[in-house]
Amino acid sequence: MSEPVLRLDAVERTYHMGGEEVHAVRGVSLTIESGEYVAIVGPSGCGKSTLLNLLGAIDRPDSGQVYLDGRDVGTLGDGEATALRLRRIGFVFQRFHLLAALNARENVELPMAEAGVGRAERSARARELLAYVGLAAREKHRPPQLSGGEQQRVAIARALANRPALVLADEPTGELDARTGGEIASLFRRLNDDGTTLVVVTHDEDLAAAAKRTIHMRDGVVVRDERASPLSVATGVPAARSQR
């Protein structure tokens, strides 16, 4: 059996905020295989985003291990963790976080430039990715000239730039209206159908319904981990799921 993309063993993460300890993640263990589409859901403050940061090697657990491609990210130095994020993980944020000074193509090129991809190659790939997310005609537009949905599409293209093993998205439809959120959900489904492993933190039921697996969190722990049947994913009906 091949190595899972992600494996968490008894991961704990506690913050100190205003003199109080906040146990954001408590003893979470889970495995995410290549090609999965996982939605992490739960009420605000339940530890979803903290878990996502741990999965993405942005944060380190206080205890337990996070393995990405079999490597314990907790043991990596800053340089190694940065390189891992650059080459193996794609990030999509709620507020898009594109660089306003760069146009859409340049934003997509940015991670490739950092990875040392040549100018011609990264330009061609950026165009290809913008076409994939339906923005071929908008490559020279800067973020303020794009709608929210378009900006999020550019952010998704940027996340895919270095052909990551995993794409992590934190409330990717949180700033979008229902129609545009639906379009992003469709795009995620297409991404996953094309082989991208996706982990999405969301409150958006439609987006969660598109996932093949849903992890429910409450008070820093995983309270339910359910997988949808192929039929339910195709129809977007969340009821037809099997619990683990």
Next chain:
Amino acid sequence: MIARLVVASLTGHRARTLLAVAGVAVSAALLLDMVMLSSGMRESFRSLLTSRGFDLRVAPKGTLPFDTEATIADATAAIAVLRASPDIVAVAPVLGGTIHLPRAGGSAISSVALGVDPAAQGDYVLLDGREPGDGEIVANDALLAASGHHVGDSLTIAGGYDPQLRLLDAPRRVRISGRVRFVYLARDQRAAAMPLAAMQALGGPTRRDRVSLMMIRARSGADAEAVRQWIAARLPRVTAISTATAIAQVEQRLSYFRQLAFILGSVSLVVGVLLVGTLVTVSVNERIGEFAVLRAIGIARSTITAQIMLEGAVLMLAGALLGLGLGLVTARYLNAILASFPGLPQSIDFFLFQPRAAWTALGLLAIAGVAAGAWPAWRGASLPIARVLREEAA
């Protein structure tokens, strides 16, 4: 891509960037002026003292050249002694004094006058006409303008003038053989030169066979210090000073200028660093979220550090280039003011532009620009990614 981000960041806040560049330009102009001032007078004096090719100056014992009105007696014998040295190839004696030219109404014009050996002199540059022979003088523009004479004119001169009686002492007629520029005198200082014997005769018995100064040109390759010691051993009534020593003495006297220039230059540099440091810090604070996102998507600390430090360096260099031009203009203006100070040699510059000075100022500013961006760059690159993203999302 880093360059693109730097340009985008700086052009994104045009007014702020322009104000910062203008501030750095003023700071850079002051720094350049201070660098020019610290070396300008020294280089100017060095150039002045070495331009005529003399290696030593011989003055009356215990004095500096033209420091007092003292003179060296038995000049003919002293010159003969000096010319006997195999290491001395030329001796240029100079007797300083004053001459008076009659003016309509009985008054007189006074002028500095030098008695020289026209064949070996190092006090003036001939601009027009020829060296003075018997019964001839050369004059500078200030004297020609004041007396209303031209090259070729004859005029009356005297070594003394009684203003009460309005009488010239032993006047004589001379002809102006040339127009000259005196190297060591002020631009507006009236001056003339004539053969040494004529000048000694004008001064009367007290000036007979006397000189104020002798300038010595040593043989090529000769050790000036050895020549000085040779002169000291044979002419105990004189003080010989090498040009190198004279330059060192001038440098010592100018040390206040250098200290002033150093302090003001340092202040301007610190102001530039604070200005750029403040601006880059503000810019980084505004973009903390942006840097956290960049770090999250895998942009290395070194890339972010380079971007921020480059922003500081670009601001500093843009200001420095503008400041160089501004500094040159202000130096020229200040030099004109200071050069008009009475009694200063015409060829002395307070602010001397030297490419090395410009490079020094530019180099200092570039280093300062990078240093100014160092702390904000470190902050921007080492922020806690997860916490900043969490705060940004809140």
